Amino acid sequence: MSPTSETAKGGRRLVIVESPAKAKTIKGYLGPGYVVEASVGHIRDLPKVAAEIPAKYKGESWARLGVNVDQDFQPIYVVNADKKSQVNKLKELLAESDELFLATDEDREGEAIAWHLQEVLKPKVPVRRMVFHEITKDAIQAAVRSPRELNKRLVDAQETRRILDRLYGYEVSPVLWKKVMPRLSAGRVQSVATRLVVERERERIAFRSAEYWDLTGTFATGRTGDATDPGTFGARLTTVDGRRVATGRDFGSTGTLKEGSQVLHLDETAARELAAALEGAAFSVRSVESKPYRRSPYAPFRTTTLQQEASRKLGFGAKSTMQVAQKLYENGFITYMRTDSTTLSETAVAAARAQVTQLYGADYLPEKPRMYAGKVKNAQEAHEAIRPSGDRFRTPAETGLTGDQFRLYELIWKRTVASQMKDAVGQSVTVKTGGRASDGRDAEFSASGKIITFHGFLKAYVEGADDPNAELDDRERRLPQVSEGDPLTAREITADGHATKPPARYTEASLVKELEEREIGRPSTYASIISTILDRGYVFKKGTALVPSFLSFAVVGLLEKHFGRLVDYDFTARMEDDLDRIAAGEAQSVPWLRRFYFGADEAGSGAAAEAGNGDGDHLGGLKELVTDLGAIDAREVSSFPVGNGIVLRVGRYGPYVERPAPPAEEGGKPEPGQRADVPDDLPPDELTVELAEELLAKPSGDFELGTDPETGRKIVAKDGRYGPYVTEILPEDTPKTGKNAVKPRTASLFKSMSLDTVTLEDALKLMSLPRVVGTDPASGEEITAQNGRYGPYLKKGTDSRSLEREEQLFTLTLEEALEIYSKPKQRGRGAAKPPLKELGTDPVSERPVVVKDGRFGPYVTDGETNATLRRDDDIETLTPERGYELLAEKRAKGPAKKTARKAPAKKSAATAKKAPAKKAPAKKAAAKKTAAKKTTAAKKPAAKKTTAKTAKKAAAKSSSAADGTE
DNA sequence: CAGTGAGCGAGCTTCCGCTTGACTT
Numbered sequence: 003m004s005p006t007s008e009t010a011k012g013g014r015r016l017v018i019v020e021s022p023a024k025a026k027t028i029k030g031y032l033g034p035g036y037v038v039e040a041s042v043g044h045i046r047d048l049p050k051v052a053a054e055i056p057a058k059y060k061g062e063s064w065a066r067l068g069v070n071v072d073q074d075f076q077p078i079y080v081v082n083a084d085k086k087s088q089v090n091k092l093k094e095l096l097a098e099s100d101e102l103f104l105a106t107d108e109d110r111e112g113e114a115i116a117w118h119l120q121e122v123l124k125p126k127v128p129v130r131r132m133v134f135h136e137i138t139k140d141a142i143q144a145a146v147r148s149p150r151e152l153n154k155r156l157v158d159a160q161e162t163r164r165i166l167d168r169l170y171g172y173e174v175s176p177v178l179w180k181k182v183m184p185r186l187s188a189g190r191v192q193s194v195a196t197r198l199v200v201e202r203e204r205e206r207i208a209f210r211s212a213e214y215w216d217l218t219g220t221f222a223t224g225r226t227g228d229a230t231d232p233g234t235f236g237a238r239l240t241t242v243d244g245r246r247v248a249t250g251r252d253f254g255s256t257g258t259l260k261e262g263s264q265v266l267h268l269d270e271t272a273a274r275e276l277a278a279a280l281e282g283a284a285f286s287v288r289s290v291e292s293k294p295y296r297r298s299p300y301a302p303f304r305t306t307t308l309q310q311e312a313s314r315k316l317g318f319g320a321k322s323t324m325q326v327a328q329k330l331y332e333n334g335f336i337t338y339m340r341t342d343s344t345t346l347s348e349t350a351v352a353a354a355r356a357q358v359t360q361l362y363g364a365d366y367l368p369e370k371p372r373m374y375a376g377k378v379k380n381a382q383e384a385h386e387a388i389r390p391s392g393d394r395f396r397t398p399a400e401t402g403l404t405g406d407q408f409r410l411y412e413l414i415w416k417r418t419v420a421s422q423m424k425d426a427v428g429q430s431v432t433v434k435t436g437g438r439a440s441d442g443r444d445a446e447f448s449a450s451g452k453i454i455t456f457h458g459f460l461k462a463y464v465e466g467a468d469d470p471n472a473e474l475d476d477r478e479r480r481l482p483q484v485s486e487g488d489p490l491t492a493r494e495i496t497a498d499g500h501a502t503k504p505p506a507r508y509t510e511a512s513l514v515k516e517l518e519e520r521e522i523g524r525p526s527t528y529a530s531i532i533s534t535i536l537d538r539g540y541v542f543k544k545g546t547a548l549v550p551s552f553l554s555f556a557v558v559g560l561l562e563k564h565f566g567r568l569v570d571y572d573f574t575a576r577m578e579d580d581l582d583r584i585a586a587g588e589a590q591s592v593p594w595l596r597r598f599y600f601g602a603d604e605a606g607s608g609a610a611a612e613a614g615n616g617d618g619d620h621l622g623g624l625k626e627l628v629t630d631l632g633a634i635d636a637r638e639v640s641s642f643p644v645g646n647g648i649v650l651r652v653g654r655y656g657p658y659v660e661r662p663a664p665p666a667e668e669g670g671k672p673e674p675g676q677r678a679d680v681p682d683d684l685p686p687d688e689l690t691v692e693l694a695e696e697l698l699a700k701p702s703g704d705f706e707l708g709t710d711p712e713t714g715r716k717i718v719a720k721d722g723r724y725g726p727y728v729t730e731i732l733p734e735d736t737p738k739t740g741k742n743a744v745k746p747r748t749a750s751l752f753k754s755m756s757l758d759t760v761t762l763e764d765a766l767k768l769m770s771l772p773r774v775v776g777t778d779p780a781s782g783e784e785i786t787a788q789n790g791r792y793g794p795y796l797k798k799g800t801d802s803r804s805l806e807r808e809e810q811l812f813t814l815t816l817e818e819a820l821e822i823y824s825k826p827k828q829r830g831r832g833a834a835k836p837p838l839k840e841l842g843t844d845p846v847s848e849r850p851v852v853v854k855d856g857r858f859g860p861y862v863t864d865g866e867t868n869a870t871l872r873r874d875d876d877i878e879t880l881t882p883e884r885g886y887e888l889l890a891e892k893r894a895k896g897p898a899k900k901t902a903r904k905a906p907a908k909k910s911a912a913t914a915k916k917a918p919a920k921k922a923p924a925k926k927a928a929a930k931k932t933a934a935k936k937t938t939a940a941k942k943p944a945a946k947k948t949t950a951k952t953a954k955k956a957a958a959k960s961s962s963a964a965d966g967t968e
Numbered sequence: 969c970a971g972t973g974a975g976c977g978a979g980c981t982t983c984c985g986c987t988t989g990a991c992t993t
Binding site: 020021022023040041042043044045050051052084088106110111160164166167168169170171172173174175176179184186191192328340523526527531534651653654655658660677679720727729745746748749750788789790791792795797800802804861862867868869870892 | 975
C-alpha cells in the first residue's frame with residue numbers, strides 16, 4: 003500500500019509536524035494527496051500571565067498558577083497567543099482532509115504536542131500517530147504505512163513535568179520577590195545552573211594557591227638533529243633520591259600538600275641549589291618505554307557538543323551557535339540542530355564513508371561503519387545527530403556559504419566525516435634520564451613523546467580543548483632515538499616556579515556540558531538557560547567566563563537553606579526517573595504531584611512510595627515551604643562576611659559593603675554604619691578585605707566640588723537613594739551620636755542640574771535652604787521655602803503649599819508667598835486635572851464613569867470602585883462597555899481578596915497601620931536609581947513595586963520582632 | 969545606602985520546552 007495508490011483513491015491526508023522546514027522536506031517525499039503543515043512547536047500551554055487566564059477562573063485562589071491544585075492538579079490550557087493563526091490554518095486544512103497524521107517528534111514533548119493538537123482541532127476524521135527518527139524518503143514512507151496510537155501515558159508524563167515546573171517557578175519566584183528583589187526568578191533548571199556557577203566561585207574564594215618549583219633540563223645526545231631525530235630534548239625533574247617531586251596535582255585547595263603525601267616539595271631556594279649542584283653532572287638514559295598509542299574519532303555532533311566546539315574553535319556563544327545552525331537547517335544544509343542523539347542514519351553513514359574514500363582514500367575507511375551509542379542518560383533520541391543533510395554531503399566549498407555559516411558548516415562536515423574514519427595509531431615514548439649532583443643527590447628527569455604512524459581521523463578533525471595545553475594531546479612530539487645506558491649531556495638546567503590555580507570558572511559551553519551530564523535541561527533550552535541567568539543578573543560574562551553576581555549568592559543561599567531539596571543536583575535526575583515510571587504506567591501523576599506540592603504526611607502511603615524522591619518519613623510539600631516565610635531572614639540571606647567585621651550586603655540597588663557601627667547605647671537609635679557601593683561587575687572572588695577597606699575609605703561615585711569658604715568643609719555631590727544630592731563632609735571628630743550630634747547639611751539637586759555639571763556655587767546655594775521668605779503679618783509666623791519629597795514647597799507652621807518651580811525657592815517674594823497662602827490648599831494634582839475620558843453611566847452603580855490618570859497609570863472609576871486599565875486596553879479606543887466590565891470585575895474580586903489577605907495578618911494589625919507611612923519615601927528615588935542602573939526593559943513598574951514590597955517587609959519585620967518579645 | 973510635608977485605585981513580575989517569524993531599534 004504505497005502513498006500513490008492511496009492518492010488514487012482520492013483520499014486527502016493532513017500531516018502535521020513540528021517544524022516548517024521539516025514540513026517542506028517531507029512534502030517532497032510524500033507527493034500529492036498529502037498536505038504537510040507545521041504546528042510550529044507547542045500550540046497550547048498554561049496561561050503565562052494573569053491576562054491570559056480565562057475569565058471564569060479569575061476569582062479562584064489557584065488561578066495565578068494556571069493549575070487547580072485543589073482538584074487533582076487539573077491544568078488550564080490556553081492556545082498560545084502567537085499560535086492562534088497557525089491553529090486556525092490547521093483547522094481549515096483539516097476541514098478539507100479525510101485523515102489526520104500527527105507526525106510530531108517521538109519524544110515526551112512531541113507526544114504532548116500531538117495530544118494538544120487532537121484536543122484543539124477536534125478531528126472528525128480518523129487520526130493516526132506517525133513517527134520517524136530520520137528524514138529520508140524511505141523512513142517517511144515507512145512511517146506513513148505503520149502508524150500507531152497516541153501514547154497517553156507519555157503525554158501524562160509530559161504534563162506532570164509541565165505542572166511541576168510551573169508550581170516550582172511560580173511559587174518560589176515570589177519568595178525571592180519578597181525576600182530579595184522584585185522580578186527575580188527561580189526554576190528547576192535555572193536555579194541549579196546558577197547554583198553550579200556560585201559553588202564554583204565559592205571554591206575559588208576558598209582556594210589557597212601553593213607555590214612549587216621544579217627543574218627543566220635540556221639534554222643532548224651528541225648527534226646533530228635532523229627531521230626524524232631532534233638530537234636534543236627537554237625533560238622535567240621527576241624524582242630526587244627516588245622521591246617523587248611535587249607537581250600541581252599533589253596540592254589540595256588549601257595551598258598545602260594533600261594529606262599523607264610523601265612527595266618532595268621544592269621551594270625556590272631548594273630548586274636553585276639543586277640546579278647548581280647538577281651543573282656539569284654526567285647523565286645517562288635509564289629507561290626507554292614505548293607504548294602503542296591509539297585514538298578513536300569523536301561521535302558526530304549533538305546540540306551540546308556542537309555548542310562546545312563552536313565555542314572553542316569559532317568563539318561563538320551558545321545562542322549564536324544555535325542561530326547560525328538554525329539558518330543552515332532552514333536552508334537545507336544540515337539536519338536538525340536540537341538533538342541529544344549521536345546516531346547517523348544509514349544514508350548519512352553511506353555518504354560519510356563515500357566522502358572518506360574520495361577525499362582521503364580507502365586506507366582511511368574502516369571495514370565496518372562506526373556506530374555511536376548514546377552517552378546521554380535521559381536522551382530521547384527523537385532526531386539524528388547534527389550532520390550535513392542529504393545522501394551526498396556537500397563539501398564546504400560546494401555550499402557557496404560564507405562567514406559564520408560557512409565556518410559552522412565546515413565544523414559539522416569535518417566532524418561527521420571524521421566520525422567514519424579509522425583510528426589514529428602510533429607510539430608514545432617515555433625516556434627517563436638521571437645523574438648525580440655534586441652534593442651526592444640523585445636526580446631523575448623524564449620526557450615523553452608521541453609519534454603518530456597513521457593519522458586516521460586526525461587528518462580530518464582535531465577536537466578543541468578548554469585547556470589549551472590539552473590540545474597538544476593530539477599533536478606529535480618526537481624524542482631522539484636513544485637506548486638505555488646512552489650518555490647524555492645536560493646543556494642547561496633551569497629552575498621553574500609554578501603556582502596551583504583555582505578551579506576555572508564555567509564558560510557557556512562548559513556549563514551546558516555540565517548540565518547535560520546532570521540531565522538538566524534539554525537541547526532546545528541550553529542556550530536560553532544561559533540567557534535567563536544572564537538576564538536576571540545572576541551571572542555576567544567576563545570574556546568567556548561566567549561570573550556569578552553577589553545577587554546570585556543571596557538567591558542561591560536562600561534556596562539552599564530553605565528549599566534545599568529543590569536545588570539538589572539530583573532533583574531533575576530523580577524527576578526524570580519518576581516521569582519514566584509514569585510513562586511506563588508504573589506510577590501515577592496526581593499522587594506524585596500531591597506529594598511534591600502538599601507533602602507526604604501519611605508515612606508509607608501509596609503516594610509517598612510512588613513519588614519516590616524523598617528520603618525522610620515526613621516530607622514537607624512546596625506549599626508549606628512558600629506559605630510560612632517567617633523563618634527566612636531577608637537580612638541574613640543577603641549578608642556575607644568579608645572579614646575585619648565588614649559585611650557584604652546585597653541591597654535592592656546592588657551590592658555594598660558595610661562596617662556596622664558599634665552597638666547602640668541603651669535606648670539609643672542604632673547607627674547605619676559605614677557603607678560603600680560595590681561595582682556590579684566585581685567578581686566575588688576578588689572582594690578581599692583589603693579591597694573592602696579601600697572601598698569604605700573612599701566612597702565611590704562622589705564628585706568633590708570644593709571647599710565651603712565659610713566652614714572650610716569639603717562639599718561633595720553624590721548619587722543617593724533619592725537621586726543626586728550635595729552634602730558636606732564633617733570633620734572626623736564631629737559627634738555623630740548623642741546630644742551634641744551634628745548632621746551634615748544636604749540638599750537634592752534641582753531637576754535641571756546633573757551630578758557631573760553641578761558646581762560648588764550651586765551646591766552652596768542649594769544647601770542654604772530652607773530660605774526664610776518672611777513673616778506672615780497676620781499670624782506672625784515665619785514662612786520658609788524648602789525642597790522636599792514632593793518637590794519645592796512653602797511652609798508656615800504646619801501649613802504647607804507646593805510651589806510650581808524649583809527656582810521659586812530662591813526668587814519667591816513675601817508678597818507672592820502670602821498670595822499663595824490666601825488661596826485654599828490645593829490637594830493632589832489628580833483632583834485638579836480633568837478626567838482623560840468620560841464613558842457614560844455605569845449600569846450597576848448608576849454613577850458616571852470616567853478614565854483618570856493616577857499613580858499607577860490610567861484607571862476607570864465610578865467614584866466608588868476603581869480599576870486600572872489592563873495592558874491591552876487603550877484609552878483612545880476604550881469603549882464604555884469595557885469600562886463597565888473592568889469595574890464589574892473589580893467589584894467581583896475586591897472583597898474576596900481583602901478577607902483572604904487579612905486572615906494571616908491578624909497578629910500585626912497594630913504595626914500594619916504604620917506601614918503606609920513608611921511606604922512613600924522610597925518611591926521617587928527608587929524609580930530614578932533603578933532606571934539609571936538597569937538597562938533592561940520595563941524599568942518603571944519594577945521600581946514602583948519596590949515600594950510596596952519594602953513597606954510590607956517592614957510591617958512583617960516589626961510584627962515578628964513584636965512576636966519575639968512576647 | 970539622605971531627609972523632608974499631602975494625598976491618592978493596584979497589578980504584575982515568575983517556570984520549562986516545543987517551534988519560528990513579526991516586530992522594533
